[in-house]
Amino acid sequence: MPSLLSQNLPALQVVLPLVAAPLCLFLRLPRLAWLFALAVSGAAFAVSIALIVLVQQNGAFSYDMGGWAAPWGIEYVIDPLDSVMLCLVTGIATLVLMYAGPSVEAEIPRRQIPVFYVLFLLCLTGLLGMVATGDVFNLFVFLEISSLSTYALVAMGRDPRAQTSAYRYLILGSLGATFYVIGIGLLYMMTGTLNMEDLARRIPEVAETRTISVAIAFLAVGLALKLALFPLHKWLPGAYTHAPSVVTAFLAATATKVAIYVLVRIFFTVLGPIEAFQTLPATVSETQLVGVLAILAMMSGSAVAVFQYNLKRLFAYSSIAQVGYMMLGISMVSVTGMTGGLVHMVNHAMMKGTVFMALGAVILRVGSPDIRRLDGVGYRMPVTMAAFVLAAFSLIGVPGTVGFISKLYLVRGAIEGGHWIMVAAVLASSLLAVIYVWRVLEVAYFRSRPAGAAPVREAPLVMLAPMWVLALANVYFGLETTYTVGLTEAAADYILNYVPGEGPTWEHPLFEDPHGHGDGHGTGHGAGHAPEQDAHAPGVDP
Amino acid sequence: MFETVLGLYNYWIVIVLMMAGFYTVIARGNLAKKVIGLNIFQTSVFLMYITMGAVEGGTAPIVSEEATVYSNPLPSVLILTAIVVGVATTAVGLALVVRIREAFGTLEEDEVLALEHRMDRGA
Numbered sequence: 166m167p168s169l170l171s172q173n174l175p176a177l178q179v180v181l182p183l184v185a186a187p188l189c190l191f192l193r194l195p196r197l198a199w200l201f202a203l204a205v206s207g208a209a210f211a212v213s214i215a216l217i218v219l220v221q222q223n224g225a226f227s228y229d230m231g232g233w234a235a236p237w238g239i240e241y242v243i244d245p246l247d248s249v250m251l252c253l254v255t256g257i258a259t260l261v262l263m264y265a266g267p268s269v270e271a272e273i274p275r276r277q278i279p280v281f282y283v284l285f286l287l288c289l290t291g292l293l294g295m296v297a298t299g300d301v302f303n304l305f306v307f308l309e310i311s312s313l314s315t316y317a318l319v320a321m322g323r324d325p326r327a328q329t330s331a332y333r334y335l336i337l338g339s340l341g342a343t344f345y346v347i348g349i350g351l352l353y354m355m356t357g358t359l360n361m362e363d364l365a366r367r368i369p370e371v372a373e374t375r376t377i378s379v380a381i382a383f384l385a386v387g388l389a390l391k392l393a394l395f396p397l398h399k400w401l402p403g404a405y406t407h408a409p410s411v412v413t414a415f416l417a418a419t420a421t422k423v424a425i426y427v428l429v430r431i432f433f434t435v436l437g438p439i440e441a442f443q444t445l446p447a448t449v450s451e452t453q454l455v456g457v458l459a460i461l462a463m464m465s466g467s468a469v470a471v472f473q474y475n476l477k478r479l480f481a482y483s484s485i486a487q488v489g490y491m492m493l494g495i496s497m498v499s500v501t502g503m504t505g506g507l508v509h510m511v512n513h514a515m516m517k518g519t520v521f522m523a524l525g526a527v528i529l530r531v532g533s534p535d536i537r538r539l540d541g542v543g544y545r546m547p548v549t550m551a552a553f554v555l556a557a558f559s560l561i562g563v564p565g566t567v568g569f570i571s572k573l574y575l576v577r578g579a580i581e582g583g584h585w586i587m588v589a590a591v592l593a594s595s596l597l598a599v600i601y602v603w604r605v606l607e608v609a610y611f612r613s614r615p616a617g618a619a620p621v622r623e624a625p626l627v628m629l630a631p632m633w634v635l636a637l638a639n640v641y642f643g644l645e646t647t648y649t650v651g652l653t654e655a656a657a658d659y660i661l662n663y664v665p666g667e668g669p670t671w672e673h674p675l676f677e678d679p680h681g682h683g684d685g686h687g688t689g690h691g692a693g694h695a696p697e698q699d700a701h702a703p704g705v706d707p
Numbered sequence: 708m709f710e711t712v713l714g715l716y717n718y719w720i721v722i723v724l725m726m727a728g729f730y731t732v733i734a735r736g737n738l739a740k741k742v743i744g745l746n747i748f749q750t751s752v753f754l755m756y757i758t759m760g761a762v763e764g765g766t767a768p769i770v771s772e773e774a775t776v777y778s779n780p781l782p783s784v785l786i787l788t789a790i791v792v793g794v795a796t797t798a799v800g801l802a803l804v805v806r807i808r809e810a811f812g813t814l815e816e817d818e819v820l821a822l823e824h825r826m827d828r829g830a
Contacts, residue, residue, distance in 0.1 A: 302785055302788075305789075305792075309792045309795070313792075313795055313799055316799055316803070317799060320806070325810035325811065325826075328803055328806045328807045328810055329811075329823060331803055332800070335796070335803060336732060336741055336742075339745055340745070340748070343748060343749050343752055346752055347752055350755055350756050350759070350782075353759075353782070354759050359785075
């Protein structure tokens with residue numbers, strides 16, 4: 166690989182879909198826009214593979230956007246966790262886009278199809294940017310790019326309830342993002358920097374202040390809203406149920422995962438040195454709090470799912486429970502637990518990707534995801550439903566599937582930490598999963614096709630192929646865990662033992678006094694004008 | 708006491724605006740008013756950033772003979788970006804409000820909820 170290309174890969178990862186997105190608008194033919202978006206996301210996937218290889222060889226590395234050195238300019242950092250997330254997001258995006266063609270043509274008015282792909286690529290840009298960036302404010306910008314395009318994508322659903330779901334998602338999502346901005350504003354007040362590594366370096370000096378405590382609270386609530394942690398999950402079921410099938414498959418597999426990634430990034434690297442996650446200044450420490458919320462999410466999500474008729478809504482509630490599993494692993498703050506949480510992020514993307522793709526195919530052919538209209542669908546669409554069955558077994562955690570691997574690590578982590586309630590919760594929630602999955606299987610396979618129902622064809626091959634790739638990935642990575650567990654274990658180890666680097670050598674041309682920075686940054690005092698010292702070195706920020 | 712109330716009046720304005728906006732988002736039943744409340748909430752954050760960058764007696768950060776104290780330009784620049792994001796959010800929100808009004812014929816949250824419930828049962 167030419168070195169010029171490999172040096173610029175982190176930027177390319179994000180810029181590629183960003184630049185390509187508006188071009189879709191000029192491709193008036195729906196099929197052309199589809200193939201173009203697919204090609205772009207395939208290229209982004211190739212870039213992410215190259216990044217994984219680079220990180221494996223050389224460890225974490227950074228990229229100065231526009232050539233401005235790190236604490237002044239915006240930095241992109243690719244570490245082991247980032248590379249896994251980038252690969253996950255682009256991989257899912259590519260498969261979902263391959264699947265999208267027929268489904269989008271059926272569910273979205275022809276005139277709007279190019280716009281759909283514009284929004285899809287913008288959403289992808291936002292998610293990739295959130296993962297790649299090393300700057301907390303830049304992260305907010307990408308968060309909003311992905312969120313705003315997601316609201317529009319959800320609103321493209323055919324049902325009028327798609328509008329109200331998108332509206333609720335917009336209100337809660339914007340509140341969450343604004344809470345996040347308040348949080349980083351308070352951090353900036355005390356430290357005078359927005360670079361993640363620089364923040365991690367400077368925060369211990371000011372850790373004991375009330376401003377930092379308030380910042381931590383705002384960040385925690387804002388991100389919990391974004392990742393749909395119980396009880397801040399109210400936007401999720403509606404958005405997943407009424408969005409177009411393709412959007413549901415993409416969101417369920419990526420959006421909440423990236424939000425969880427951001428939480429891990431902020432709390433374990435930026436705020437890692439002061440152990441913000443372990444000791445939130447409250448009567449309950451946050452570890453316990455997050456653990457308790459995770460357990461409640463697992464139980465309530467699965468329990469509510471049991472009673473749903475609309476299958477998309479059923480699996481949306483199941484997603485809330487799965488977010489609970491991931492947060493449960495993270496709340497253990499041990500390498501095994503964190504590995505469990507992170508590997509479940511990857512594994513859950515495979516399961517829910519397959520499930521929602523299969524449901525999309527059912528909607529395309531049968532017209533409705535209502536369980537009362539799906540009698541005998543297992544015989545009417547055998548290939549689709551077989552993929553669904555694999556993913557559903559994985560969701561329960563049957564040995565030989567990825568779901569088993571995640572639960573194995575979660576339970577091991579819980580036993581290591583002595584959290585017996587968590588072990589019980591994982592098992593109980595899995596039993597509830599058996600019930601809701603069984604309801605679907607019973608209708609699909611143990612009831613005969615209603616008499617007089619119109620014959621139903623199998624879904625087209627372009628939809629079946631990516632669905633089966635993901636379904637088989639559920640089995641393959643359930644047996645061969647070198648890549649998933651290996652990569653996430655390395656990532657968990659890196660995150661939990663994160664130590665910020667030495668920091669830049671202060672030979673920047675704009676700093677004449679090499680010791681000036683010691684006074685210039687970091688010694689913020691209270692609520693007032695902490696960053697004022699920056700003013701003595703005007704123009705340091707591009 | 709006097710100092711905390713009047714000396715930090717800029718932060719009190721931020722807090723009052725923030726809570727007013729937040730309350731509007733939560734408590735108002737009208738969907739359009741919720742979007743406006745969200746906008747006020749975001750505006751308070753813009754003010755918070757700008758006020759923390761300002762230095763008493765500071766000038767614009769342009770190097771000159773007379774000026775010795777400069778305001779920090781970075782928060783203002785950040786907020787330019789956030790304002791754009793805020794405008795986009797409000798635009799998307801209001802566009803959704805228009806389409807909800809077209810589909811449901813009302814903007815009152817409880818009426819929309821009732822209609823949705825009827826649809827949920829019908830489906």
